[in-house]
Amino acid sequence: MNFSPAIGIGRLLSGFMSFGKKYGIEWWIMIIGALIVLAIIFMAVCARIIAPFSPYDQNAGPQLLPPNEKHIMGTDNLQRDVWSRIVFGAQTILRVAILAAIISSAFGITLGLISGFTGGFFDKTLSLIMDSVYSFPGLILAIAFATMLGPGVINITLAVAVIYIPTYFRLVRGQTLSIKEELYVEAARAIGASRTTILWQYIFPNVIATTVVIFSLNVADAIMIEAALTYVGLGLPPEIVDWGMDLAMGKKFLVSGQWWLITFPGAMISLLAVGFTMFGEGLSEILNPRLLER
Amino acid sequence: MVLVLLSIVFVVVRIMPGDPVSAMLGGHAPESVIEQKKEELGLNRPLAVQYIDYLLQICRMDLGESMVFKERVTKAIFQKLPATIELSICAIIITLFLGIFMGAYAADKRRSLRDYGIRFYGIIIYCIPVYWLGLMLQLIFGIWLDVLPIAGRTGPRVFASTFEKTGFYILDTLLIQNFSALGDVLIHLVLPGVTLGLILSGIFVRLTRANMLDILRSDYILAAEARGIPHYKIVYKHALKNAFIPILTMMGLQVALLIAGAILTETTFSWPGMGRLLLERIYLRDYPTIQGTIVVFALFVATISLIVDIIYAIIDPRIRY
Numbered sequence: 001m002n003f004s005p006a007i008g009i010g011r012l013l014s015g016f017m018s019f020g021k022k023y024g025i026e027w028w029i030m031i032i033g034a035l036i037v038l039a040i041i042f043m044a045v046c047a048r049i050i051a052p053f054s055p056y057d058q059n060a061g062p063q064l065l066p067p068n069e070k071h072i073m074g075t076d077n078l079q080r081d082v083w084s085r086i087v088f089g090a091q092t093i094l095r096v097a098i099l100a101a102i103i104s105s106a107f108g109i110t111l112g113l114i115s116g117f118t119g120g121f122f123d124k125t126l127s128l129i130m131d132s133v134y135s136f137p138g139l140i141l142a143i144a145f146a147t148m149l150g151p152g153v154i155n156i157t158l159a160v161a162v163i164y165i166p167t168y169f170r171l172v173r174g175q176t177l178s179i180k181e182e183l184y185v186e187a188a189r190a191i192g193a194s195r196t197t198i199l200w201q202y203i204f205p206n207v208i209a210t211t212v213v214i215f216s217l218n219v220a221d222a223i224m225i226e227a228a229l230t231y232v233g234l235g236l237p238p239e240i241v242d243w244g245m246d247l248a249m250g251k252k253f254l255v256s257g258q259w260w261l262i263t264f265p266g267a268m269i270s271l272l273a274v275g276f277t278m279f280g281e282g283l284s285e286i287l288n289p290r291l292l293e294r
Numbered sequence: 295m296v297l298v299l300l301s302i303v304f305v306v307v308r309i310m311p312g313d314p315v316s317a318m319l320g321g322h323a324p325e326s327v328i329e330q331k332k333e334e335l336g337l338n339r340p341l342a343v344q345y346i347d348y349l350l351q352i353c354r355m356d357l358g359e360s361m362v363f364k365e366r367v368t369k370a371i372f373q374k375l376p377a378t379i380e381l382s383i384c385a386i387i388i389t390l391f392l393g394i395f396m397g398a399y400a401a402d403k404r405r406s407l408r409d410y411g412i413r414f415y416g417i418i419i420y421c422i423p424v425y426w427l428g429l430m431l432q433l434i435f436g437i438w439l440d441v442l443p444i445a446g447r448t449g450p451r452v453f454a455s456t457f458e459k460t461g462f463y464i465l466d467t468l469l470i471q472n473f474s475a476l477g478d479v480l481i482h483l484v485l486p487g488v489t490l491g492l493i494l495s496g497i498f499v500r501l502t503r504a505n506m507l508d509i510l511r512s513d514y515i516l517a518a519e520a521r522g523i524p525h526y527k528i529v530y531k532h533a534l535k536n537a538f539i540p541i542l543t544m545m546g547l548q549v550a551l552l553i554a555g556a557i558l559t560e561t562t563f564s565w566p567g568m569g570r571l572l573l574e575r576i577y578l579r580d581y582p583t584i585q586g587t588i589v590v591f592a593l594f595v596a597t598i599s600l601i602v603d604i605i606y607a608i609i610d611p612r613i614r615y
Contacts, residue, residue, distance in 0.1 A: 224421070
């Protein structure tokens with residue numbers, strides 16, 4: 001066995017490039033998206049090492065200092081370092097957005113499976129409710145729920161999660177309806193598999209693949225909703241570091257020309273959302289070869 | 295569907311925390327006064343009765359009285375609604391113009407650098423939070439270049455009495471033929487309208503492109519090409535017309551996005567519309583107004599989808615109901 005790490009890496013790279021050739025630009029869109037997301041996740045995880053100051057440190061430098069070598073993104077009105085707040089803010093937004101997407105996918109997929117599989121009155125009622133919620137502006141719903149639950153990280157996560165349940169529900173229900181009629185499901189029924197087995201071992205694995213793409217796009221959307229909620233002043237208590245809240249705070253200094261207070265938090269929100277969207281878009285075109293013809 | 299939405303609104307508003315009665319009277323009101331006030335507002339009746347009452351009220355176009363200010367909720371809403379509609383219409387026009395032409399152009403030049411550029415624009419613009427774009431445009435055009443106003447619907451030199459007829463400022467100024475006021479109104483509309491329009495255009499670029507690609511491959515396009523009709527005419531006349539139908543369907547679905555965008559744009563630009571009303575009243579815990587605003591939004595969504603269905607039948611004679 002003459003296996004060395006160099007050959008391994010070489011094989012990996014050539015495999016990587018050949019995928020790039022096979023799928024064209026979609027592959028690179030996905031990879032760039034993944035890199036952006038990983039970079040920001042890395043930033044959030046290693047926040048203590050990366051950030052030069054504590055996000056709460058009110059003696060980091062002079063008040064409202066423009067970006068310079070010591071404070072690469074300047075300081076805010078409370079003498080805090082903007083870059084450090086951005087680094088720590090990544091933790092909040094990632095936690096809320098990813099957790100919200102997990103919660104809503106768990107509920108949406110389960111309900112969609114059961115609803116599509118059982119059919120009947122239950123299915124009709126649930127579909128009606130989900131369709132109504134789906135057509136309603138998500139932001140208003142999230143605002144209403146955030147007000148109802150009060151400020152807090154868990155509460156804002158729930159408020160964001162609620163609005164995406166119908167997205168998963170509709171997708172999974174539709175898929176379940178068509179897969180239910182497939183021959184292999186019929187075969188499973190013929191050999192006497194119970195309804196639970198059919199649902200979880202035959203239908204579920206075939207449905208889950210399509211939800212991966214939606215999940216990624218959903219996180220991107222959740223990021224913007226979370227930031228929007230904190231921007232309008234709902235959702236989080238002021239002691240938590242968050243990009244949306246920093247943006248709302250920076251808005252007060254717009255007229256006096258302190259541009260760095262709004263530019264950087266907003267750019268980070270966009271960048272993170274772009275990362276997740278690019279990853280999801282690239283993935284969806286690769287998973288769906290018919291689209292590749294375009 | 296409207297009924298389900300109205301029910302959800304009812305439930306959500308009922309379980310919001312904070313007691314509206316003690317909020318109204320201050321923390322130290324005696325027990326008897328609180329009871330009396332609850333009686334007055336009908337808050338101590340069974341929930342089912344309150345629910346029926348609520349539905350009947352909506353049927354009568356009556357949304358109750360504000361708990362904080364002594365005014366009818368409908369009056370407050372009708373003052374704010376035109377501002378939101380004016381902003382939305384302006385944004386839709388910008389969006390359709392940008393989105394559809396860029397999408398059609400990208401589909402025509404498929405797999406070229408320009409196509410990728412436009413697709414990239416579609417992804418990026420969709421991911422930019424509307425309030426941040428608003429703030430940046432305010433910074434660039436309002437503060438640095440100082441050419442456009444950044445807040446409100448009019449400047450200080452225009453009197454409020456100019457706008458008494460409809461509340462739609464453009465229409466009002468046209469009706470009384472006050473063109474300097476019209477110019478002022480339009481210039482205030484530029485930044486919010488462009489902000490919202492740009493954000494929404496991302497999704498239309500993608501939709502138009504995808505639909506156009508399908509259509510450009512169909513046989514009648516090939517036939518038109520064979521007859522020697524100029525290429526631009528085929529793309530922008532023959533194909534675009536047919537691509538418009540699915541786009542219109544999506545437009546109906548994007549109303550939710552439009553409303554969410556409008557709320558955030560209003561907050562950023564101090565635009566006195568429905569979104570600001572909703573947020574202001576949430577801080578004040580003014581339940582009837584919050585409920586009323588959300589109800590109006592729900593009805594707005596339902597109305598738009600109806601209008602889209604009707605436009606459908608007009609544009610495409612193949613569709614019959």
